[in-house]
Amino acid sequence: MSPVRTMTVAAADVAVSSDGEAEYSFAVAYNGPPPAYDLPRAVPIAAGKIPAAVTLAQVPFSDALSLPMVQPLSKELKTPSSEPAVSPTSVIAFDRSHGGGSGRVTVSPTSVIAFEDAAAAAAAEANDASSENSFSDNLTTRRHSNCEKESSSFDFNDSSQRDYASTLSSDYPSSHNISPLKTNETEPEHDVKRAPVLRFEEEQEQHEAKERVKRENVKKVKKGSCYRCLKGNRLTEKEACLACDAKYCGNCVLRAMGSMPEGRKCVGCIGLPIDEAKRGSLGKCSRLLKRLLNHLEVRQVMKAERFCEVNQLPPEYVCVNGNELGFEELVTLQSCANPPKNLKPGNYWYDKVSGFWGKEGQKPCRIISPHLNVGGPIKPDASNGNTQVFINGREITKVELRMLQLAGVQCAGNPHFWVNEDGSYQEEGQKNTKGCIWGKAGTKLVCALLSLPVPSNSKCSSSCGFLSSNVATRPVPDHFEHGIVHKLLLLGYTGSGTSTLFKQAKILYKSTPFSEDERENIKLTIQTNVYAYLGILLEGRERFEEESFGNLKKNQSSVLDTTGTSPKLGDKTIYSIGTRLKAFSDWLLKTMVSGKLDAIFPAATREYAPLIEELWDDAAIKATYERRNEIELLPSVASYFLERAVEILRTEYEPSDLDILYAEGVTSSNGMASVEFSFPQPAPEETVDTADLHNSLVRYQLITIHARGLAENCKWLEMFEDVGLVIFCVSLSDYDQFSVDGNGRRTNKMISSRKLFEAIVTHPTFEQMDFLLILNKLDEFEEKIERIPLTKCDWLSDFRPVISQHRSGINSNSISNSPSLAQLASYYIGVKFKRLYSSLTGRNLYVSLVKGLEPDSVDEALQYAKEILKWNEERPNFSLSDNSMYSIEANSFSH
Ligand SMILES: Nc1nc2c(ncn2[C@@H]2O[C@H](COP(=O)(O)OP(=O)(O)OP(=O)(O)O)[C@@H](O)[C@H]2O)c(=O)[nH]1
Numbered sequence: 001m002s003p004v005r006t007m008t009v010a011a012a013d014v015a016v017s018s019d020g021e022a023e024y025s026f027a028v029a030y031n032g033p034p035p036a037y038d039l040p041r042a043v044p045i046a047a048g049k050i051p052a053a054v055t056l057a058q059v060p061f062s063d064a065l066s067l068p069m070v071q072p073l074s075k076e077l078k079t080p081s082s083e084p085a086v087s088p089t090s091v092i093a094f095d096r097s098h099g100g101g102s103g104r105v106t107v108s109p110t111s112v113i114a115f116e117d118a119a120a121a122a123a124a125e126a127n128d129a130s131s132e133n134s135f136s137d138n139l140t141t142r143r144h145s146n147c148e149k150e151s152s153s154f155d156f157n158d159s160s161q162r163d164y165a166s167t168l169s170s171d172y173p174s175s176h177n178i179s180p181l182k183t184n185e186t187e188p189e190h191d192v193k194r195a196p197v198l199r200f201e202e203e204q205e206q207h208e209a210k211e212r213v214k215r216e217n218v219k220k221v222k223k224g225s226c227y228r229c230l231k232g233n234r235l236t237e238k239e240a241c242l243a244c245d246a247k248y249c250g251n252c253v254l255r256a257m258g259s260m261p262e263g264r265k266c267v268g269c270i271g272l273p274i275d276e277a278k279r280g281s282l283g284k285c286s287r288l289l290k291r292l293l294n295h296l297e298v299r300q301v302m303k304a305e306r307f308c309e310v311n312q313l314p315p316e317y318v319c320v321n322g323n324e325l326g327f328e329e330l331v332t333l334q335s336c337a338n339p340p341k342n343l344k345p346g347n348y349w350y351d352k353v354s355g356f357w358g359k360e361g362q363k364p365c366r367i368i369s370p371h372l373n374v375g376g377p378i379k380p381d382a383s384n385g386n387t388q389v390f391i392n393g394r395e396i397t398k399v400e401l402r403m404l405q406l407a408g409v410q411c412a413g414n415p416h417f418w419v420n421e422d423g424s425y426q427e428e429g430q431k432n433t434k435g436c437i438w439g440k441a442g443t444k445l446v447c448a449l450l451s452l453p454v455p456s457n458s459k460c461s462s463s464c465g466f467l468s469s470n471v472a473t474r475p476v477p478d479h480f481e482h483g484i485v486h487k488l489l490l491l492g493y494t495g496s497g498t499s500t501l502f503k504q505a506k507i508l509y510k511s512t513p514f515s516e517d518e519r520e521n522i523k524l525t526i527q528t529n530v531y532a533y534l535g536i537l538l539e540g541r542e543r544f545e546e547e548s549f550g551n552l553k554k555n556q557s558s559v560l561d562t563t564g565t566s567p568k569l570g571d572k573t574i575y576s577i578g579t580r581l582k583a584f585s586d587w588l589l590k591t592m593v594s595g596k597l598d599a600i601f602p603a604a605t606r607e608y609a610p611l612i613e614e615l616w617d618d619a620a621i622k623a624t625y626e627r628r629n630e631i632e633l634l635p636s637v638a639s640y641f642l643e644r645a646v647e648i649l650r651t652e653y654e655p656s657d658l659d660i661l662y663a664e665g666v667t668s669s670n671g672m673a674s675v676e677f678s679f680p681q682p683a684p685e686e687t688v689d690t691a692d693l694h695n696s697l698v699r700y701q702l703i704t705i706h707a708r709g710l711a712e713n714c715k716w717l718e719m720f721e722d723v724g725l726v727i728f729c730v731s732l733s734d735y736d737q738f739s740v741d742g743n744g745r746r747t748n749k750m751i752s753s754r755k756l757f758e759a760i761v762t763h764p765t766f767e768q769m770d771f772l773l774i775l776n777k778l779d780e781f782e783e784k785i786e787r788i789p790l791t792k793c794d795w796l797s798d799f800r801p802v803i804s805q806h807r808s809g810i811n812s813n814s815i816s817n818s819p820s821l822a823q824l825a826s827y828y829i830g831v832k833f834k835r836l837y838s839s840l841t842g843r844n845l846y847v848s849l850v851k852g853l854e855p856d857s858v859d860e861a862l863q864y865a866k867e868i869l870k871w872n873e874e875r876p877n878f879s880l881s882d883n884s885m886y887s888i889e890a891n892s893f894s895h
């Protein structure tokens with residue numbers, strides 16, 4: 001018997017004759033090379049004469065050899081309207097003689113499966129009620145998808161094929177549990193009464209083929225539209241089939257999915273395994289379904305989805321320590337106290353002593369229940385470690401070694417450790433426990449940063465008794481344990497704005513950006529800062545006072561020159577203050593010089609706060625503040641705080657989010673900080689694609705390291721080999737700023753920034769990593785560039801902007817159309833960095849222009865980072881042409 005090829009119907013027309021009976025005709029569109037023989041023809045037949053097959057009774061798989069058959073109905077099929085629970089599903093067999101004789105079309109009997117429950121019947125009724133329109137709609141839908149499918153599944157050139165069968169699946173439950181079709185070799189022409197013989201051979205392969213075809217279809221429907229009605233767009237709320245990912249809008253989902261005996265699957269996918277990528281969403285009902293079904297139905301469908309047999313993970317898909325699991329092992333693994341969550345098919349390693357669990361060849365991703373009898377013995381190279389340090393017989397990875405070192409475990413001399421489930425460890429062959437890896441405060445945080453798992457319960461803390469600090473006992477989010485978080489590493493030269501961006505991310509994406517404790521600490525930092533700003537202002541006052549005296553003296557001598565008399569020198573200028581304030585000023589400046597401001601001020605606030613009001617009201621301070629632009633050391637942000645100095649320096653002051661954003665020095669005490677978040681979901685009233693919803697659940701971890709930490713030979717950076725994207729921040733307004741090193745050498749800050757950038761992008765850890773350059777402080781830059789030329793910085797000395805006449809005022813109406821000087825200059829700087837990056841790495845740099853103090857601007861930049869990560873995943877699908885987004889020039893800018 002020749003193999004049977006499934007062919008799809010390319011076009012179907014439906015007409016209703018005058019007597020109310022539907023007439024059907026089918027045609028196959030073929031766009032391939034001209035065949036050497038006559039093509040088969042589709043002959044219109046009367047729908048009423050199509051015999052239908054009844055439901056194939058539950059045929060046990062083991063009975064497959066008995067070749068179950070769909071029996072032809074003894075009576076003729078009624079029209080859909082008269083018999084709603086039975087709908088026509090046509091099978092067309094093309095019978096072509098060997099050697100390319102004239103094609104004949106055989107329309108073979110229809111297979112029909114009755115609905116299994118009332119809900120499905122109701123759905124069918126609803127379908128019928130919508131009468132011809134919806135029915136022809138459905139056909140049109142299929143016509144669209146099938147037209148595309150045809151070219152790949154129909155091969156006219158294969159002359160060995162004799163029979164071609166095409167199933168046209170209906171909206172009603174249909175051929176899904178009538179397994180692969182095999183028709184008799186020779187079908188009598190127009191024999192509409194004989195049933196095809198159905199076999200269960202190669203069921204698995206056929207299912208897979210069917211699934212493949214469906215997936216192909218899924219790809220071909222216009223993006224965003226419903227797979228049934230072809231209407232809607234990306235924003236239309238939809239439900240996706242768990243098996244083939246076909247997406248249906250609210251109007252179509254119940255018709256497409258019927259009673260959902262296996263959860264959310266199209267009727268045609270019932271019996272098919274789910275797409276493993278969707279395993280995590282099993283049993284998680286969408287808003288759309290909740291609206292369409294009542295509470296009880298939702299529960300039933302979700303329960304079926306989670307527990308029905310066909311949706312379970314096949315045990316043999318999971319391989320632990322080199323052994324495929326058996327059914328019992330899988331049950332053991334999944335039902336233990338602390339199972340690997342969202343277990344997917346794959347190869348894993350499992351350290352039965354400590355409970356460490358990971359993907360084969362990778363670092364551990366979770367700590368599960370120990371001592372489970374699953375899989376074989378662990379192999380030394382299970383995680384592909386190369387450190388010569390072993391834990392329970394497995395050579396650990398570099399990142400684990402780093403974690404052990406940070407946890408204070410002595411790792412010199414290539415030790416072999418025996419680590420127990422509670423984290424206590426000893427060297428192999430020795431009796432004494434040396435300590436507990438979870439013992440050191442902060443180990444868990446380090447693990448979080450390194451994407452290493454931590455124990456999910458407090459067992460280790462109680463047994464080791466070491467964990468006392470806040471950090472160590474803070475619950476570590478679940479996703480850290482799963483390692484499904486995208487890491488973004490934020491770096492930049494001192495003062496570039498990394499902390500500001502970091503805080504913006506917290507404020508933008510966290511519901512509680514700062515805890516009470518953090519706010520209390522930040523309050524003290526802000527108050528200390530304000531005293532420091534006051535100190536700088538008072539220092540400026542002294543300078544201005546001296547200058548005034550100098551000027552006065554000069555004036556007096558010139559008066560003396562002309563008059564010959566010596567007028568009495570006044571002992572006051574506009575910048576002079578009274579003795580009380582002078583004493584305070586002297587003391588404050590002395591404290592600042594000694595570097596003890598931090599230590600003294602939080603405590604001294606209560607004592608000195610009353611003086612501040614007096615100080616701020618003083619005319620000399622007001623006059624000094626007027627000239628604040630001349631005080632170099634006073635940061636621009638100081639005015640924000642100084643203008644509210646009295647309020648801020650009161651003990652009852654509580655910083656707002658904006659205060660925290662503007663505050664300097666609040667991000668990290670030890671040079672490193674991290675925050676994890678998801679990009680917010682769209683507002684509930686907006687309807688969204690489930691893919692967008694999924695996106696909004698993806699977790700991101702933004703990690704920042706202070707430039708100081710980077711200076712120490714970038715040694716921190718080795719820990720970040722699994723970062724998805726490095727965000728490097730440069731302050732645009734640094735181009736005219738200079739820093740002075742210990743030897744008194746002045747270096748332009750933009751050049752220092754560039755040097756750090758060079759060191760980071762050429763660091764071995766980041767060899768293959770993408771970089772997003774954030775050109776920050778655009779607001780400051782826009783204002784500054786009008787006053788100070790970019791050429792102040794040697795590196796930027798070849799900036800020759802072409803200023804259009806429009807901009808220079810000849811046609812003031814067109815100003816908005818021509819780029820501003822700031823735009824030209826910022827693009828120029830971006831391109832300078834792009835060229836530098838490209839020359840160092842051969843790759844292209846993404847650039848974003850940002851105003852760090854504006855939330856929307858930072859949001860845009862971080863969303864851009866998210867897109868870059870997404871592109872990275874999809875990159876194999878992009879062609880890297882000159883026009884692509886990876887181009888070196890300005891087209892990978894975002895602002
Ligand atoms: N005008 C303006 N000021 C900004 C912007 N971004 C940051 N700043 C200010 O620049 C100063 C330095 O910003 P930070 O975020 O502390 O910079 P940093 O890189 O963390 O600096 P260090 O931690 O001191 O190395 C702060 O006063 C910020 O308020 C911006 O886009 N525009």
Ligand SMILES: [Mg+2]
Pocket residue numbers: 498499500665667706
């Ligand atoms: Mg900082």
